[in-house]
Amino acid sequence: MLDFKHTDRTRREFESLSLDHLDALYSAGLRLTKNERDAEDLVQDTFLRAFRFFDKFERGTNMKAWLFKILTNTFINKYRRRVKERTVVEGAAREAGNERFVTREPTESSADPEQYFFDKLLSDDVIRSIDQLPIDFRLVVILADLQEFSYKEIAEILDCPVGTVMSRLYRGRKLLQKNLLEYAVASGVLHGKQALELGAVVEEEEAVEVLEFKRRA
Amino acid sequence: MTHECRKLEETFLHAYVDGEFSPEESGEVKAHLAECPMCAHAVRLHQSYKAAMLRANATAPHPFYDDVREGLMHEADPGRWARAFQRPSAIAVAAACAGAALWFLAGGLSHPIFSTHSLIEDGVALHARALPLDYPSSDPRSAQQWLEGKLDFGVHLPRFAQGARLQGVRLSNVNRRQAAVVTYSLPQGDGRRVSLLIVDDPEPHLPGAARRIADREVWLSRARGFNIASWRNDEIVYSLISDLDEQDVLALVQSAEMR
Numbered sequence: 001m002l003d004f005k006h007t008d009r010t011r012r013e014f015e016s017l018s019l020d021h022l023d024a025l026y027s028a029g030l031r032l033t034k035n036e037r038d039a040e041d042l043v044q045d046t047f048l049r050a051f052r053f054f055d056k057f058e059r060g061t062n063m064k065a066w067l068f069k070i071l072t073n074t075f076i077n078k079y080r081r082r083v084k085e086r087t088v089v090e091g092a093a094r095e096a097g098n099e100r101f102v103t104r105e106p107t108e109s110s111a112d113p114e115q116y117f118f119d120k121l122l123s124d125d126v127i128r129s130i131d132q133l134p135i136d137f138r139l140v141v142i143l144a145d146l147q148e149f150s151y152k153e154i155a156e157i158l159d160c161p162v163g164t165v166m167s168r169l170y171r172g173r174k175l176l177q178k179n180l181l182e183y184a185v186a187s188g189v190l191h192g193k194q195a196l197e198l199g200a201v202v203e204e205e206e207a208v209e210v211l212e213f214k215r216r217a
Numbered sequence: 218m219t220h221e222c223r224k225l226e227e228t229f230l231h232a233y234v235d236g237e238f239s240p241e242e243s244g245e246v247k248a249h250l251a252e253c254p255m256c257a258h259a260v261r262l263h264q265s266y267k268a269a270m271l272r273a274n275a276t277a278p279h280p281f282y283d284d285v286r287e288g289l290m291h292e293a294d295p296g297r298w299a300r301a302f303q304r305p306s307a308i309a310v311a312a313a314c315a316g317a318a319l320w321f322l323a324g325g326l327s328h329p330i331f332s333t334h335s336l337i338e339d340g341v342a343l344h345a346r347a348l349p350l351d352y353p354s355s356d357p358r359s360a361q362q363w364l365e366g367k368l369d370f371g372v373h374l375p376r377f378a379q380g381a382r383l384q385g386v387r388l389s390n391v392n393r394r395q396a397a398v399v400t401y402s403l404p405q406g407d408g409r410r411v412s413l414l415i416v417d418d419p420e421p422h423l424p425g426a427a428r429r430i431a432d433r434e435v436w437l438s439r440a441r442g443f444n445i446a447s448w449r450n451d452e453i454v455y456s457l458i459s460d461l462d463e464q465d466v467l468a469l470v471q472s473a474e475m476r
Contacts, residue, residue, distance in 0.1 A: 007293045035389060036278075146274050166232075
């Protein structure tokens with residue numbers, strides 16, 4: 001009975017620290033697994049694992065980062081094999097199109113901050129563009145741009161050097177923005193001409209590398 | 218606007234927007250931005266990108282909070298098995314289970330109706346929740362094309378002669394197997410919804426009572442107020458889930474063209 005009370009108190013403590021992050025974990029889980037069902041399974045798994053290892057959690061340190069480390073590890077070990085990557089097929093067909101990325105050239109259409117291309121985007125297009133990223137890029141983009149973790153935190157979550165985080169983040173964002181541009185043109189948010197203004201031809205080398213990466217992913 | 222400035226660009230300015238710099242460093246960047254329209258533009262562009270990304274965050278469905286809490290509660294209960302078997306009622310239940318198992322082994326049932334068929338359970342849950350579509354489309358051919366390559370198995374999206382209009386498809390899972398949920402709306406009522414669950418279910422028995430409709434073996438069952446009609450096509454299971462009357466379900470199934 002004493003033991004039960006102890007576990008119950010631990011559970012309450014765990015809940016008070018962890019449940020605040022449920023939305024964040026679910027949102028990330030959804031973009032990792034790409035469907036609600038798997039996202040719920042993944043997050044449920046994450047909570048149970050975290051609770052089992054709660055004694056390993058150093059009180060006073062970053063709970064959100066700790067939970068995300070468990071989430072990403074669980075995903076990589078268990079779900080990644082199950083959730084078939086859908087980027088390869090769709091990506092290959094799109095590769096035939098223009099290789100254009102958003103640049104920092106100021107353009108007429110973006111002179112007014114209100115008119116910034118990204119401001120007009122539909123969240124559905126953003127989601128589809130994230131979902132199309134190969135997993136290694138997607139992970140970093142989710143952690144940095146959906147969850148606003150620092151580079152150092154991401155490096156700790158993914159167990160990789162900060163430099164790797166930065167280069168993956170940079171390339172992931174470029175790929176994502178390319179997809180977004182295409183969606184924006186397709187859905188009429190952006191006219192083809194504006195897209196051309198925003199776009200810049202990617203150097204051959206980089207395009208090849210991206211293709212290479214997609215093939216491996 | 219020099220070439221050098223271009224090089225300093227992206228990763229550096231991204232890091233600035235991402236909040237990676239100390240206050241002093243940020244001050245230096247700010248001073249530069251005041252003088253360099255190109256970098257200032259890049260910063261604003263990246264800020265608008267980040268804002269768009271944040272808007273794309275999802276929130277967990279409300280019941281899921283309870284699911285997680287329940288899971289933790291169960292996990293936290295250390296003596297859940299030990300205690301269960303200390304209670305006399307549990308022993309009675311266990312004995313009854315053992316008896317039932319013996320009866321079953323002796324051939325007490327001709328078909329396993331008591332196994333909660335996950336196809337029905339999950340199918341009805343998916344239908345009832347009406348989750349957003351992954352690919353909204355009224356064109357069966359483009360929806361089918363979209364599904365190809367995303368599933369381990371091939372599918373045929375049936376056409377229904379009865380005026381059921383395709384709304385779109387979403388990917389899902391039934392019992393850890395890939396599945397597609399196809400949503401149709403019917404002309405009657407105000408667009409009553411019908412879901413067609415497509416799954417590669419190796420379970421040899423389909424749930425319910427068998428009927429022969431349009432040269433097809435169709436199995437009818439009911440769960441949580443929905444009627445379910447299931448059949449196989451090329452080994453793949455198709456389950457039509459709706460709140461239509463059995464008669465209307467049968468008519469709909471009869472009109473299904475699988476080609």
